[in-house]
Amino acid sequence: MKKLVALLTILSGLMMANPAKAIVGIASDSDALVITGIAMMDISQITVWERHDRYGRTRRGYVRYSYYTYRVITYPVLLLAGFVVLGDEGRVQINSELSADLIKKADLTSSEVKAFQDNIEEINVIKDSISSEISKIEGSKERAEAAGKLWTEYAQSLDQDAAVALYKIGSSLQN
Amino acid sequence: MLKTLGKMMLIFALVTPVWGKVVLLTSLNPELNRPPLRSKKWNINEKLEKIFRDQMDNQEIEVIHMANQWQLYQALNDKDVQALLWVSHSSNTSDRTSDALSTASVLDHQFRDVLPLFQTIPSHIQYLGLVGCRSELIINELKSKNKFQSSAETKLFLEEKKVDARKSLKRALKELKQIKLKDEVEAKCIEQEVAQIDFTRTAIESDAASVRIVVGGQVLKVLPKLLKGETQTGTISVVGPIQSKGDLKILIDTGASSHSELDLGKFTFTNDHEAEWKLFAKPDGTPFGIGSQVYHLKTKEQVNEWPFNIETRCN
Known part of the structure; x- marks a missing residue:
């Protein structure tokens, strides 16, 4: 197993010049391609509503004023490669526990970490749905791209912070 | 006061007589686990x-081959069982590339993951043998995530490396014979505040697979396979504190991977507050998930203001 991991690591390094080729060459399992597809999720379509509280003083004391803004996440649609989940007989699940290193690497905010953990069941059932749907598509590159599109579509059903966290994690794992 | 929901109300101890029974559950498909150059009669089980x-x-024994999560659940919760040996394939994630993914699994003969059932070992199980490759790493991973509970007196047999089923079982039995099982075990009981949810499951279009009902990562109940047209009913108790709707989110899980499309049956959940649970689905109503589904609580009430039931639980 360790030799295989080492071999795939070397292969992925060699193929980094052509990320699409790396996906085709290495990832052959639907679950792997689903994870690859996370980084291809176009979350530029996701708007994040933010509440802002301000306090003003009146004759009756302090009063809270709330207003809302929204920001559009503008991460580019990236085709990143090099992340490989080896086909195994184990059940692949996305973990809710994130290491401090990964949180830092993915630049996750505390609210994104919490949303990710609170939505881990939803994230995993979406992953399973995507994995099943892309398994019907021929060609690894096409399947990875389809996974990206499906993540984009289905992430709309997730809490926004969870979707952003998922994207950041997927991207960081492939860097 | 509401923040104290779910805290232990009273601790007391009961002495429960247990008559020893040793159970062997194997979950290996003999067709897929036959060494090369053996006749078709050769059967691993x-x-x-x-x-x-x-x-x-x-010794009072019981043997079940091709066991599934329902039979494992029954054996774990059978107070007469003192020692349990489970033999199946398993896989671990420890040498994988990322901590964001896990493939830690204990797989039954249909390749369905039964690992969550091993998260809580009842105290009457004085010896648990997990005969499978690298089961020690899998349990260590659960421990590191604080997802493994067993009595200090429960002896575990685990394997560090990849193993041969027969050799590993012999080692497990040798170890079992070296320890003396007690005639009585001390069951620790606590009174807890719980939220009770009634459920109905109906197999409408086809037979529905055995599923476990999971809330907050805890397996609350396992349901056996359901034949088409049949209905199951029951109640689950979710231990507090319940502070948000998310704390009452329900996961229905077969343990199957994303490649095995299964009928999980149609669930209806209700409680005393006339709340409803809605299936997490695509806009067109197609449920998300293949081997598992998620139900979200829909209510306008504040769940942390709901009164709770008191339930005595013994491990």
């Missing part, structure tokens, strides 16, 4: 059973 019976003379 028969070999394992012979080893078990030879070692367990004069």
Whole structure:
């Protein structure tokens, strides 16, 4: 197993010049391609509503004023490669526990970490749905791209912070 | 006061008499686990059973082959069972590339993951043998995530490396014979505040698979396979504190991977507050998930203001 991991690591390094080729060459399992597809999720379509509280003083004391803004996440649609989940007989699940290193690497905010953990069941059932749907598509590159599109579509059903966290994690794992 | 929901109300101890029974559950498909150059009559389950019976003379035993999560759940919760041996394939994630993914699994003969059932080992199980490759790493991973509970007196047999089923079972039995099982175990009981949810499951279009009902990562109940047209009913108790709707989110899980499309049956959940649970689905109503589904609580009430039931639980 360790030799295989080492071999795939070397292969992925060699193929980094052509990320699409790396996906085709290495990832052959639907679950792997689903994870690859996370980084291809176009979350530029996701708007994040933010509440802002301000306090003003009146004759009756302090009063809270709330207003809302929204920001559009503008991460580019990236085709990143090099992340490989080896086909195994184990059940692949996305973990809710994130290491401090990964949180830092993915630049996750505390609210994104919490949303990710609170939505881990939803994230995993979406992953399973995507994995099943892309398994019907021929060609690894096409399947990875389809996974990206499906993540984009289905992430709309997730809490926004969870979707952003998922994207950041997927991207960081492939860097 | 509401923040104290779910805290232990009263601790007391009961002495429960337990009559020893040793159970062997194997979950290996003999067709897929036959060494090369063996006749079709060669059956791994028969070999394992012979080893078990030879070692367990004069002992109350039970053997179940091709066991699934329902049979495992029953054995774990059978107060007469003192020692349980589970033999199946398993895989671990420890040498994988990322901590964001896990493939830690204990797989039954249909490749369905039963690992969550091993998260809580009842105290009457004084010996648990997990005969499978690298089971020690899998349990260590659960421990590191604070997802493994067992009595200090429960002896675990785990394997560090990849193993041969027969050799590993022999080692497990040898170890079992070296320890003395107690006639009585001290069950710790606590009174807890719980939220009770009633459920109905109906197999409408086809037979529905055995599923476990999971809330907050805890397996609350396992349901057996359901034949088409049949209905199951029951109640689950979610231990507090319940502070948000998310705390009452329900996961229905077969343990199957994303490649095995299964009928999980149609669930309806209700409680005393006339709340409803809605299936997490695509806008067109197609549920998300293949081997598992998620139900979200829909209510306008503040769940942390709901009164709770008191339930005594013994491990």
